[in-house]
Amino acid sequence: MTHRNAPAVTASGVPANPFSTRHTRPGMLPPLDAAGVPIDPGRLLARLRPGGMAIEGPHGHGKSTLLHALLTEAAGAGRPTACVRVGSRGWVQRALSAIGLARPGAVVGIDGWERLPVAIARVLIMTATCRRATIVATTHGPTRMPVLMRCETSPEVLAALVALLPAHGGRIGAADIEEAFQLHGGNVREALYDLYDRFERRNRSLPVEAALPGLAPGRQSQERPERFLVRLPGP
Amino acid sequence: MVRLPRFFGKKRGHRRTGSQAWASLGDGAFHALLVMAGLVFGGLLLSGLAVPEWRINHHFTPTTCRILGKGLLRRTSTEPAGGPTSTWQPCLLVRYEADGRSVESWSQPSRTTLTADRAEAIDGLSAWRLGDDVPCWYDPANVGIVVLERGYNWWMWLLALLLPGALLAFGGSGLMRAIRRWGRSEERSAVLSRFTDMLDPLASGPPRADDHPGVPMCDNLVNSPGTFLAYRLPIESPESWTLIGFGLFALLWNSVLTVLAIGAGLDVMGGRTDWLLIALLVPFAIVGLAGIAVFVRSLVLATAIGTTQVEIAAQPLRPGRSYELLLAHGGSGTLESLEMSLELEEQATFRQGTDTRIEKLIVWRKPIQSWRDLNLAPGTRFEARATVSIPDLAMHSFASEHNAVRWSLVVKGVPVRWPPFVRSFPLVVYPAEAAG
Amino acid sequence: MSFVAEAARSTPRVIVQFCRADRRYDPLDTLEVHYQVDGLEDEAVRAVERTVLWYTEGKGEEDLGVHFFERIADRQRLPPEAPTERFTTRLPPSPLSYEGVIVKIRWCVRVRFFFGGGRDFVSEHEFVVGRIPPARIPVAPA
Numbered sequence: 081m082t083h084r085n086a087p088a089v090t091a092s093g094v095p096a097n098p099f100s101t102r103h104t105r106p107g108m109l110p111p112l113d114a115a116g117v118p119i120d121p122g123r124l125l126a127r128l129r130p131g132g133m134a135i136e137g138p139h140g141h142g143k144s145t146l147l148h149a150l151l152t153e154a155a156g157a158g159r160p161t162a163c164v165r166v167g168s169r170g171w172v173q174r175a176l177s178a179i180g181l182a183r184p185g186a187v188v189g190i191d192g193w194e195r196l197p198v199a200i201a202r203v204l205i206m207t208a209t210c211r212r213a214t215i216v217a218t219t220h221g222p223t224r225m226p227v228l229m230r231c232e233t234s235p236e237v238l239a240a241l242v243a244l245l246p247a248h249g250g251r252i253g254a255a256d257i258e259e260a261f262q263l264h265g266g267n268v269r270e271a272l273y274d275l276y277d278r279f280e281r282r283n284r285s286l287p288v289e290a291a292l293p294g295l296a297p298g299r300q301s302q303e304r305p306e307r308f309l310v311r312l313p314g315p
Numbered sequence: 316m317v318r319l320p321r322f323f324g325k326k327r328g329h330r331r332t333g334s335q336a337w338a339s340l341g342d343g344a345f346h347a348l349l350v351m352a353g354l355v356f357g358g359l360l361l362s363g364l365a366v367p368e369w370r371i372n373h374h375f376t377p378t379t380c381r382i383l384g385k386g387l388l389r390r391t392s393t394e395p396a397g398g399p400t401s402t403w404q405p406c407l408l409v410r411y412e413a414d415g416r417s418v419e420s421w422s423q424p425s426r427t428t429l430t431a432d433r434a435e436a437i438d439g440l441s442a443w444r445l446g447d448d449v450p451c452w453y454d455p456a457n458v459g460i461v462v463l464e465r466g467y468n469w470w471m472w473l474l475a476l477l478l479p480g481a482l483l484a485f486g487g488s489g490l491m492r493a494i495r496r497w498g499r500s501e502e503r504s505a506v507l508s509r510f511t512d513m514l515d516p517l518a519s520g521p522p523r524a525d526d527h528p529g530v531p532m533c534d535n536l537v538n539s540p541g542t543f544l545a546y547r548l549p550i551e552s553p554e555s556w557t558l559i560g561f562g563l564f565a566l567l568w569n570s571v572l573t574v575l576a577i578g579a580g581l582d583v584m585g586g587r588t589d590w591l592l593i594a595l596l597v598p599f600a601i602v603g604l605a606g607i608a609v610f611v612r613s614l615v616l617a618t619a620i621g622t623t624q625v626e627i628a629a630q631p632l633r634p635g636r637s638y639e640l641l642l643a644h645g646g647s648g649t650l651e652s653l654e655m656s657l658e659l660e661e662q663a664t665f666r667q668g669t670d671t672r673i674e675k676l677i678v679w680r681k682p683i684q685s686w687r688d689l690n691l692a693p694g695t696r697f698e699a700r701a702t703v704s705i706p707d708l709a710m711h712s713f714a715s716e717h718n719a720v721r722w723s724l725v726v727k728g729v730p731v732r733w734p735p736f737v738r739s740f741p742l743v744v745y746p747a748e749a750a751g
Numbered sequence: 752m753s754f755v756a757e758a759a760r761s762t763p764r765v766i767v768q769f770c771r772a773d774r775r776y777d778p779l780d781t782l783e784v785h786y787q788v789d790g791l792e793d794e795a796v797r798a799v800e801r802t803v804l805w806y807t808e809g810k811g812e813e814d815l816g817v818h819f820f821e822r823i824a825d826r827q828r829l830p831p832e833a834p835t836e837r838f839t840t841r842l843p844p845s846p847l848s849y850e851g852v853i854v855k856i857r858w859c860v861r862v863r864f865f866f867g868g869g870r871d872f873v874s875e876h877e878f879v880v881g882r883i884p885p886a887r888i889p890v891a892p893a
Contacts, residue, residue, distance in 0.1 A: 101809070101810060105812075167666075269670075503822065505815050505816070527844055528816055528843050530846065661809075662811075708883055708884055713845075713849070715814035718854045746844055
């Protein structure tokens, strides 16, 4: 059971990190507008038209989260849905079959629209239009498709998301949230990773033992104490 | 009332339950289409190719015929872009006895004799002489059909069945995968089996050590014997990959540049000057030369710094034990410092939207030994022995599809007048041997 | 025996008992689990799946590995006819539970109920395999 004030404790006795991806990945948090108010996917659903529509926004601004919520709402309303992430294994056949087999009113989400070859993108939109289905695609910038929603973030959004996550037991304060948001230029995903690191550091940090290595005879080497936390971001 | 599967399950209990039913349906439908296409193509090809050959080799009646005449079978087709084209096949007019009567008929030519060259087809007739008695086989269902050669054309079968075979294999495996996933829970889908591995080997994650789930195999670490100790460890060096990358880029870029330059040169020699192409070649050439320069510099750096080798007395390693090491470093020049340490690193991969995020974190490091002011002479190498101890309660090596816990021996060197280098040698640590 | 009761925001409610009070096991130990479900009311259970698995958590995508899996569709062994069940398995030598910084490995028991309407409910209960201490992030001394 999770108490509101204290973080959940794992079986090994260590507080569970509420910023783990299992709590923050698309589908686990509701989409919020720039004021931190939940977006009603039903209103967006009513605006869908056959063909393609775009959810625009920079990296980490909640596009995938909104897409996920929209598809859930569509499924709940009885409309056929499917979601394809461009670049995932087997995405080509899933995209083609999802749209090729779509019934009228179907909603097909495509995450990562810009990675589609232009020709395939046009074929998908034409097919969706003919089948009276809707493609909802996430994009980082303007496309030829009408815009369904532009995703924006703010410190209030991040604070609201943190409040929705499992309890952190006071390890994360308002200053941390503001700092993480500013540090990552509004990228909420990166800000959440930052808060993850802060939570871990506050749970675990201990001074390193100043153990010097055994040295080869004849030479002395002073081991300079250094910060061991080395994060190597990938490509 | 028939209920269709829901696309997304609502939250129940304290865990979201997602339905993959529709995902499987779309996937399965696509692969079913491929299977059907493969069956249709395969059926058409078999009925047009394989079945006739089979009948010739098994059902035709053998007899002897006399060659009465020679001829060419011509097939003409009209190409959309050009005029009509003809293909030729040599055939023979023969007389033979079938069902108690004499039959005269033109033989069915073999598929291998089909050619667009009329002279070649005529040459094919030279092997036969008029008036000769030769063996032949006729169709008992239609005595007018006769062949003078039998056998199987395996290459034709292979080529003809390649496309439908690929469609069936790809579609069939995808369909089986979709069927297995249909309406299954996350846990049930994750139950590994040999069948699952065959259908989708990439989804089963990195190769695992036998009897130790989640622990990576160490086959790659024990296939190189050391000169003094049991094993020589492979190196994971970012500078090696950088060198290879620079080399490939320089090679490819300059290959393209050369082709373009030759084309432009031939044009100029032929009296045509393509100024646009020549103008484009200038920045291309600058990039090409820069690529070569960067590659050469990296190569000089790599060779000047010298190679590092590490040998170890045993693999895999176990917590609570110590192992002998040998560090060897070649090259020339002076190393201000050289140090070896044992590191434990965590690695996490996350894909979201168009982003793939790989994060690595060293969570534990222990220096093993270090040296200063090493003077390396060409033709010799620095060697030193050391001992590495794996802590009693050390976490074992772990690897799954998106996460890893990795042990390494790391050698860091600071040469005089050259940039520092870091070379990493992976290790595999098994869990401590369990009692009982 | 330890009782791990799941507080239900809605039905059903699953109570899981591990054979060890602290839910700590060593590799190759025998894990014995008893579970009891109530609060199903009139909802018909079509099948139950019992799983012992490990999963990763942290900053990467979740991976999971199933060690023990059993699906029961026999009505005689499903609630309400059989509200209590047990299962046993011998734990593997790896992977061990690990509280890393960006990668964590957790072991758990999952009991998943499938209902006639196509919905399902899963209850998850964590336990520990091995005695690996949590990883630390070394920091520079002051």
